[in-house]
Amino acid sequence: MPSRSRSLSTAVIGTLLLCCVCLPAWGQTPSSAKPTRTALRAARLFDGKSERILPDAVVLIEGSRIQAVGTGLSIPSGTRVIDLGDVTLLPGLIDAHSHLLLDVDPENGGDSLLTSVAQSSTAERALLGAKLGRELLEAGVTTVRDVGNSGVNGDVALRNAIQRGWVQGPRISACTRALAPQGGQFPTLQPPAQSLIEQEYVTLSGVEEARRAVRQALMDGADCIKVIVDNGHNLLSLEELKVIVEEAHRKKRPVATHTTTDESIRIAVQAGVDSIEHGYSLPDDVLAPMVRKRIFLVPTDGPMDVCDSFEAQGGNAERQRQMKERCKKAIARAQERLRRAVAAGVRLAAGSDMYLVMPGQTRGQASVNVFIAYAEAGLKPVDILRAATVNAAELLRMQDQLGSLGPDKLADLLAVEGDPLKDIRALRQVRFVMKDGQVVLDARAQEK
Numbered sequence: 001m002p003s004r005s006r007s008l009s010t011a012v013i014g015t016l017l018l019c020c021v022c023l024p025a026w027g028q029t030p031s032s033a034k035p036t037r038t039a040l041r042a043a044r045l046f047d048g049k050s051e052r053i054l055p056d057a058v059v060l061i062e063g064s065r066i067q068a069v070g071t072g073l074s075i076p077s078g079t080r081v082i083d084l085g086d087v088t089l090l091p092g093l094i095d096a097h098s099h100l101l102l103d104v105d106p107e108n109g110g111d112s113l114l115t116s117v118a119q120s121s122t123a124e125r126a127l128l129g130a131k132l133g134r135e136l137l138e139a140g141v142t143t144v145r146d147v148g149n150s151g152v153n154g155d156v157a158l159r160n161a162i163q164r165g166w167v168q169g170p171r172i173s174a175c176t177r178a179l180a181p182q183g184g185q186f187p188t189l190q191p192p193a194q195s196l197i198e199q200e201y202v203t204l205s206g207v208e209e210a211r212r213a214v215r216q217a218l219m220d221g222a223d224c225i226k227v228i229v230d231n232g233h234n235l236l237s238l239e240e241l242k243v244i245v246e247e248a249h250r251k252k253r254p255v256a257t258h259t260t261t262d263e264s265i266r267i268a269v270q271a272g273v274d275s276i277e278h279g280y281s282l283p284d285d286v287l288a289p290m291v292r293k294r295i296f297l298v299p300t301d302g303p304m305d306v307c308d309s310f311e312a313q314g315g316n317a318e319r320q321r322q323m324k325e326r327c328k329k330a331i332a333r334a335q336e337r338l339r340r341a342v343a344a345g346v347r348l349a350a351g352s353d354m355y356l357v358m359p360g361q362t363r364g365q366a367s368v369n370v371f372i373a374y375a376e377a378g379l380k381p382v383d384i385l386r387a388a389t390v391n392a393a394e395l396l397r398m399q400d401q402l403g404s405l406g407p408d409k410l411a412d413l414l415a416v417e418g419d420p421l422k423d424i425r426a427l428r429q430v431r432f433v434m435k436d437g438q439v440v441l442d443a444r445a446q447e448k
Contacts, residue, residue, distance in 0.1 A: 035063030037079040038437065042415055044088040045069065048389040048404030051382050053421060057089055061411045064437040069405050082439075084415045087431050090385065091405050092142030092412030094392035095367055097256075097277055097298050097351025100129040100136075100158065100172070101150040105357040112356075113149065114186055117196050122151030129158045132363040133169025139364025140414035140427065142435045143171040145396055147256055147277065148178035148226045149355065151199055156221040168440070171412075173396050175226035175256065176217045177202050179210065179244060181234030188233075201228065210240040214247035224248075224396070227257045227273070230264035241271040254397060256298070269295060275349065275395055280330075282337040287344035296395045297346050300353030301334050301373040335377035342379060349395040350374070350388035371424050381424045411437040 038061040045057030047069060058073035059066060075081060102125070104112035116125070129150070136144060146155040159172035177200060178184075184201035197203060202213045214225055225248045229236050241257075248255045254274035259265045262283045268276055269286045275296040276282070282297070290297070307327035342348070352367035374384045393403025401410050413434045418426035433441040 036437070037062050037076065038411075039073075039075045039079045039081045040089060040413065040415075040434075041081065041083045041085075042089040043086045044419060045405065046088060046090040046385060046421060047406065048091040048386065051421075053088070053419065059089065059405065059411075059413065061437050064411055066405060066407060066409045066411050068407060082432075082442075084432055084444075087415040087417055088419055088421075088426065089405070089413055089415050090420065091389040091403055092414055092433070092435060093140050093368075093388045093427075094143045094145075094350065094396065094402065095136065095141050095170075095352050095388075096145045096275070096296075096349040096392045096395055097300050097353045098136070098144040098146050098367070099149050099353070099355040100132050100144065100146050100169075101125040101154045102355040103128055103132060103357055103363070104355055107357075113200075114196070117151075117199055122154040122157075122199075125151050126154040126158050126161075129154065130161070130167040130169060133158065133162065133167070133172075135362035136364040136367060137168065137170050137435065138430070138433060138441050139362065139368055140416070140430045140433050141170055141364055141367060142412040142414070142433070143173070143393075143396070143398070143402055145173040145175070145224060145256070145351075145392075147175050147224075147258075149200060150174075150176075152177065153220050159221075159223075171402075171435070173223040173398070174221065175224045176220045176222040178226040178228050178258070179204055179213050179217070180228035181231050181236050183231055183233055185228060185231050204236065204240060207239050207243050210236075210243045211247055214244050218248075218251055218253065222253065224253055225255045227255060227268075229257050229259045229268050230261050235264060236267070238267050238270060241267055241273070245271050245273055252397065254395065269293070277351065278353070279341075280334055280337065282341060284340070287341060287346060290341075291345045294347070296349045296391070297341050298349050298351040298395075299334070299338050299341075299374070300351045301338065301370060301377070302331065303369050303372040304328065304331055304376055306369075307331065331373075338374070338377040338379070342383070347391055348374075348379075348383070348387040349392040350384070365428070368427050371427055375424045381421050384424050385420060411435075 040059040042057045045054040056071045060068040153176050155174040159174045161167050162169045180201040180203055182203050184197045186197055204210045245255050256275045256277055257268040257273045258277050259268050260278050260280055262281050265279055265286055269289050272293055275298050277298045278300050279297055307324045352370045354367045358366040371384050390403040393399045415432035416426045417429035420426040431443040
C-alpha cells in the first residue's frame with residue numbers, strides 16, 4: 001500500500017515542520033527574552049538638535065533603542081556600562097548622497113563610470129559595496145542614501161544583505177537605477193555599446209514612460225527615486241518630472257534630482273522635488289521657492305585642498321597649474337552659492353558624492369571631507385552637524401528613527417575626540433561607533 005505510506009510520511013513530516021516553526025531552536029532562548037541593556041558614558045553629548053553640549057552624558061539603551069539621554073543619569077543594576085571618557089557622543093552620521101557600488105581610480109584614466117560598468121558585474125560591485133560600506137560605518141556613517149550607479153538594483157541587494165546580517169554596513173536607503181534623459185550620464189555611445197546605458201539608468205521619453213519607470217522602481221524595492229534632470233545633452237521636461245514626483249509621493253517616497261544648470265534646477269523646484277543634488281549654480285530666483293516648499297539642498301562639495309592633487313599627477317607643469325586654478329575657482333563659486341542658500345534659509349542635508357579611490361584614505365575617511373568643505377564655506381559647526389544628522393534623517397523620511405538622540409530612537413551613535421561644535425575636524429577622530437545598539441568600533445579595545 002504505497003499510497004497510504006506516502007500519506008502517513010507526509011503527515012509526519014508536516015507535523016515536524018510545524019513544530020520547527022512554532023518552537024525555538026535547540027539551544028536558543030525564546031523571543032520573550034529581555035533585550036540587552038547598555039549604558040554609554042561620555043564627557044560630552046550633542047543630541048542633533050540643541051546648540052548646547054550636554055555634559056557628563058549618559059545614554060541608556062535597551063536592545064536596539066535608546067531609552068533615555070541625560071546628565072548623570074542613574075544606571076540600573078545589571079546594565080553593561082561602556083565608559084568612553086573624554087569624548088563627544090553624537091548621533092550616527094548620515095551621508096545623503098553616496099555611491100557605495102562605485103570606486104573609480106583616477107590613475108586608470110579613461111571614462112571612469114563607463115569603464116566600471118563595462119568591466120564589472122552588478123554582483124561584483126555589490127561585493128565591493130560591502131567593503132566600502134564597512135569603511136563608512138567605521139568612520140561613524142551609520143546610514144546612507146545610495147543614489148544610483150549601482151547596476152541593476154545592486155544597492156537593493158546590498159541593503160537587504162545588511163538588513164539580514166549577512167554583511168556589516170550602514171543602513172541603506174536605496175534608489176535603484178536613476179531615471180534619466182536619453183543617454184543617461186554616458187558620453188555618446190555607438191549602437192553596440194548602448195546596452196550599457198540600461199545597466200545604470202532607466203531612460204525616459206514622455207510622461208507615461210516616466211510614470212511606468214517610477215512604478216517599476218518601487219516594485220524593485222526603491223526607498224527613494226533618483227532623477228538625472230540634465231545630462232549635458234538632454235533635459236527632462238517639467239511634465240515628465242511632475243509625473244515622477246506625483247507617483248513617488250503617492251507611495252511616500254522622496255525624489256532626489258541631479259541638477260547642475262539653472263534650467264534644470266528651476267524645473268526641479270517647480271515640480272516640487274524633495275532635494276536638489278549638487279546645484280552648483282543655484283540661481284537666486286529658486287531660493288525662496290525652495291524654502292517655501294521645504295526642498296533640501298544636498299551640496300556635494302569638496303575641500304580646497306583637493307585642487308592640490310593636480311600638481312601630484314605630474315606631466316605638463318603649465319597644464320597642471322591651469323587645472324589647479326580652475327579647480328579653485330569652481331570651489332570658490334560653490335562656496336559662494338552655499339552661503340547664499342544658507343542666508344536665504346534653504347535647509348541642507350550632507351552628501352559626499354564620493355565615488356573615487358582616494359590614496360591613503362578609506363571610503364569613510366574620504367567621505368567625511370565634505371564636512372571640511374562646508375566649514376571652508378563659512379558654515380557653523382552646529383549647522384554642519386545638523387545637516388549630517390537631523391536634517392538628513394528628515395530628507396530620508398526617517399526622522400522618527402534617526403538623526404537625533406532621544407527616547408525610542410534607534411541606538412546609532414559615534415564618539416569622537418574633542419568637541420565638533422568647536423572644530424568640525426573632530427569628526428576625523430572617531431573612537432567609538434554603535435549601530436542598532438551593537439558596537440561596531442571601539443578604539444579602546446584596539447589599544448589594549
